Amino acid sequence: MKLRLVRRDAASRLAMFGAPVLALILTCLTSLILFALLGIPAGKALHALLLKPFLSWYSFSEVLLKMAPLLLIAQGLAIGFRANVFNIGAEGQFIIGAICASAFPVFYPDGNLPFMLPAMIVAGGLGGMAYAGIAAGLRTRYGASEILVTLMLSLIAVQILNYLLLGPWKDPRGFNFPQTVMFPGNALLPLLFENVRPNISLIFALLASLFAYLMMERHFRGYQLRTAGLAPKAALYAGFSAPRMIWLSLALSGLAAGIAGASEVAGPLGQLQRSVATGYGYAAIIVAYVGGLRPFGIVASSFLISVLYIGGDSATVSAGLPVAAVEVFQGMLLSFYLLTFTLIRFRVHLDREATA
Amino acid sequence: MRKQALLTLSGVSKRYGTVQANQAIDLEVKSGSIHAILGENGAGKSTLMKLIYGVEHPDDGSIAWNGAPVQLSRPSDAQALGIGMVFQHFSLFETLSVVQNVSLMVPGRPAEIATKIGDLGRKFGLVVDPDAMVHTLSVGERQRVEIIRCLLLNPKLLILDEPTSVLPPQSVKLLFETLRKLQAEGTAILFISHKLEEIRALCDEATVLRDGKVTGRVDPRAHSARDLAQMMIGRDMPHLAVSNSAQPGEVRLRLHNLSHPRATQFGTTLTDVNLDLRAGQVIGIAGISGNGQQELAALISGELRARKPEMVQIMGQAVGRRGPMHRRALGFTFVPEERLGRGAVPEMSLADNSLLTAHGQGMLRGGFIKRRVEQSFTRRCMEDFDVRTSGPDAEAGALSGGNLQKFILGREIMLAPDVMLVSQPTWGVDIGAATAIRRRLIEMRDNGAAILVISEELEELFEICDILHVLHEGRLSTGLPAADTTAEEVGAYMIGARL
Incomplete structure (x- = not known):
């Protein structure tokens, strides 16, 4: 007897919804073993990881706060991923977006600028888009892999951030900390609820999800992108321009990452500081894939991953889980998801030898 | 005089999912005979050869070699018995020379192999330069390399899968002469084809397959092409x-x-x-x-x-x-030879594949896709061109080659x-x-x-x-x-x- 994978006639809907659930269950089971080996009570760890985020309004609001940038960036990335354009450097576009947005409050620290906030958001978005555009230009003109280019541009973006914060943009009264001035009130995003931190960038993210749905599932442009991803030769045959697909994918994902970066400095941070680069851009890749690259799936996955982040924070504090264990948990979730994802197009077949 | 049966298949069956590719096939191949396996596309010829060559395993039935039952779990088992196969799509490395390609399968020093290639070439009319790079060879020459590679392993049974489909008429004659010489040496040959005249000219026995079953066992020289066609497709040509x-x-x-x-x-x-x-x-x-x-x-x-x-x-x-x-x-419209991945996107439904080139047929409003128009276009195409599948939502990749070709051709024709x-x-x-x-x-x-x-x-x-x-x-x-x-x-x- 042996196990074989047999291709299904059509993608299984059950598996499509079941795969993420199965991945989550497998991750939990495996981490139980891991936690046990670490000598941490597994029940307590999982309680902190998965339940704590729901047990207080404050924790839950923090989930929503995390969710906004993850959702926004992941929606942009997923568009490209479906067209086989792999923007791995959303982190860099996020940082550039944050820098571009910060220029206004840095140069008008008194808030003496009409339309301060809209200008920041627009500048952030365009900055991220332009930064991703570098990769699109190199790919379409010279065939340079956008995977490497966007990844390396992220490292450059971090250095630009360092330069600005250690030099020209450093707050003169900031005790030499590498950060800008605190932004004036009109440079901050309105909050959604009183006393907790989520702001209207969550609404941007949800609107972006709706936009992504309409474009990818209902519009011809999205159809062209999907065709380019599934069968590049068919896209060529039909005459869908490949360079245009690359530009569009990278522009949209850069735009989304840039707006997310702008929202971060105009939101919870309230200034530009080094900790703006916390890895949202990379985590969003996981979010996009766990969401099956589908707009509504990504809404769910961004929520789930945010829960895991907040849960992970609380687990390090209350259950004494090392940070690395939290990262392993998140990494396992993605790995198991990619494994179970196979079941959408393949089913497991038990082979019995015909003649013994 | 009755010759000893070299290869005997009795009641061999093979199933892929819902498709019964081979059903209770009996087959006897004798030494020194050129035996045709005749059938349309999808009749089960290729599956049968895969079973004989050990690429696939039968669900049921048995295979015997010289009268003794054998288990063929992999192609090397078949090769060890003396079965050689020349595939329809060649398995040669284009960037290597003829000798290098051959020595990948045949033991021996390159110089010895080159000599053997020359000897065989003269003996059987398979002339080819041993040092030539494969990508410089014509299709006919590549086929010769494949045959030589098989012959160097001294096969008792040589299987040729649609060998003439890639050859010009003159090369077909050369191939037939080679095969007759091999036959005279006592080699058994299984010749798979759907070309009736060729089979009548070359083969002394024929087994006809239709829908995975044997529908005839005849001497092709004694039957007209029309008779053979009737056995093959079950009706008049x-x-x-x-x-x-x-x-x-x-x-x-x-x-x-x-x-x-x-x-x-x-x-x-x-x-x-x-x-x-x-x-x-x-x-x-x-x-x-x-x-x-x-x-x-x-x-x-x-x-x-x-x-x-x-x-x-x-x-x-x-x-x-x-x-x-x-x-x-x-x-202008175009039907490409590659259907999956070029003429159609395998993972998309037929309806979405209509959109690929027929989007100008009122399927878009302000760039948004009108599913109703897409569906009705697809349904019409399926009816007019006899595309047999469950409906417009079937994935293109799940269709058979013929059905998909009818769909793509229909789509392009409907664009007038x-x-x-x-x-x-x-x-x-x-x-x-x-x-x-x-x-x-x-x-x-x-x-x-x-x-x-x-x-x-x-x-x-x-x-x-x-x-x-x-x-x-x-x-x-x-x-x-x-x-x-x-x-x-x-x-x-x-x-x-x-x-």
């Missing part, structure tokens, strides 16, 4: 009566001194290709694949841009530098083209469907469309074309009126004996 009395109209597609350098060393450089295709005309391009067919088709469709605009002219416009969408807007390019229209399509497809093309021509057909099947081209050209090493012959030309003449162009 469909016949297509074609005559074109209409005068061709204006030029719809013109290739003007079209030259294009090859993209890689495995491609073909096109040199000074000239062609005029007129309204109400079917022109065929014959020739063996790999002589520039792919490049030519891509240059006409716009997937590949020509170097100068006037090299490709559609409906009087110089479009050599324009993309496929622009050319389609002028009334003024000029149409069809590449290998009936590859992998059963006879009934192939006839239907050819009839459609003729109908379109009679309604004034201009059609260019690129095909390897000479019979097909003679059946539907008014004028034939031959593409050989990137050069196109002059036009030959199909009615006054023989297959041998076309064959002479195909191997470059004439220009």
Whole structure:
């Protein structure tokens, strides 16, 4: 007897919804073993990881706060991923977006600028888009892999951030900390609820999800992108321009990452500081894939991953889980998801030898 | 006198999912016999060969060699017994020389192998230069390399899968002579084909397959082609009566001194290709694949841009530098030879595959997809072109090759083209469907469309074309009126004996 994978006639809907659930269950089971080996009570760890985020309004609001940038960036990335354009450097576009947005409050620290906030958001978005555009230009003109280019541009973006914060943009009264001035009130995003931190960038993210749905599932442009991803030769045959697909994918994902970066400095941070680069851009890749690259799936996955982040924070504090264990948990979730994802197009077949 | 059966299959069955590929097959192959396995596409020939060669395992039944039952779990088991196989699609490394390719499977020092290749070549008429790089060889020569590679392992049974489908008529004769010499040496040969005349000329036994079952066991020399066809397809051979009395109209597609350098060393450089295709005309391009067919088709469709605009002219416009969408807007459509991944997206539904090229048929409003129009277009295509599947939501990848070809062809015909390019229209399509497809093309021509057909099947081209050209090493012959030309003449162009 042996196990074989047999291709299904059509993608299984059950598996499509079941795969993420199965991945989550497998991750939990495996981490139980891991936690046990670490000598941490597994029940307590999982309680902190998965339940704590729901047990207080404050924790839950923090989930929503995390969710906004993850959702926004992941929606942009997923568009490209479906067209086989792999923007791995959303982190860099996020940082550039944050820098571009910060220029206004840095140069008008008194808030003496009409339309301060809209200008920041627009500048952030365009900055991220332009930064991703570098990769699109190199790919379409010279065939340079956008995977490497966007990844390396992220490292450059971090250095630009360092330069600005250690030099020209450093707050003169900031005790030499590498950060800008605190932004004036009109440079901050309105909050959604009183006393907790989520702001209207969550609404941007949800609107972006709706936009992504309409474009990818209902519009011809999205159809062209999907065709380019599934069968590049068919896209060529039909005459869908490949360079245009690359530009569009990278522009949209850069735009989304840039707006997310702008929202971060105009939101919870309230200034530009080094900790703006916390890895949202990379985590969003996981979010996009766990969401099956589908707009509504990504809404769910961004929520789930945010829960895991907040849960992970609380687990390090209350259950004494090392940070690395939290990262392993998140990494396992993605790995198991990619494994179970196979079941959408393949089913497991038990082979019995015909003649013994 | 009854010869000893070398290979015996009794009651062999194989199932793939819901498809019964082989059902209770009995087969006896004797030494020194050329045994034909005759059947249409999808009749189960390839599956049967895979079972004999140990690539697949039967669900039921047994295989015996010289009377003793054997288990063939992998091809090396079959090779150890003395079974050699020449595949339809060659398994040679293009960047290696002949000797290097052979020595991958045959033990021995390269110099010894080169000598053996020369000896075998002289003995069986399989002449090939041992030091030549494979990518420089013609298709016929590559096939010889494959056969030599098998023969060096001293097979008692040689299996040839559709060996003539890639050969020009002259090379077919050479191959047959080789096979007869092998037969005289006592080698058994399994010859898989759907070409009736060849089988009658070469084979002394034939087993006919239909829908995975044996429908006849005959001496092909004693039966007419019509009888064999009836066993093979279960009814009379469909016949297509074609005559074109209409005068061709204006030029719809013109290739003007079209030259294009090859993209890689495995491609073909096109040199000074000239062609005029007129309204109400079917022109065929014959020739063996790999002589520039792919490049030519891509240059006409716009997937590949020509170097100068006037090299490709559609409906009087110089479009050599324009993309496929622009050319389609002028009334051009194209059926490529690759169906999955080029003519259709395997993971998408048929309805979404309609959208691929038929989006101009009112399927979009402000760029948004109108599902209802998409669905009704697809349903109409399925009805009109007899596409057999569950419905417009079936994934293209789940359709059989023939059904998918009917869908793609239907989609392109429903766009009511003024000029149409069809590449290998009936590859992998059963006879009934192939006839239907050819009839459609003729109908379109009679309604004034201009059609260019690129095909390897000479019979097909003679059946539907008014004028034939031959593409050989990137050069196109002059036009030959199909009615006054023989297959041998076309064959002479195909191997470059004439220009």
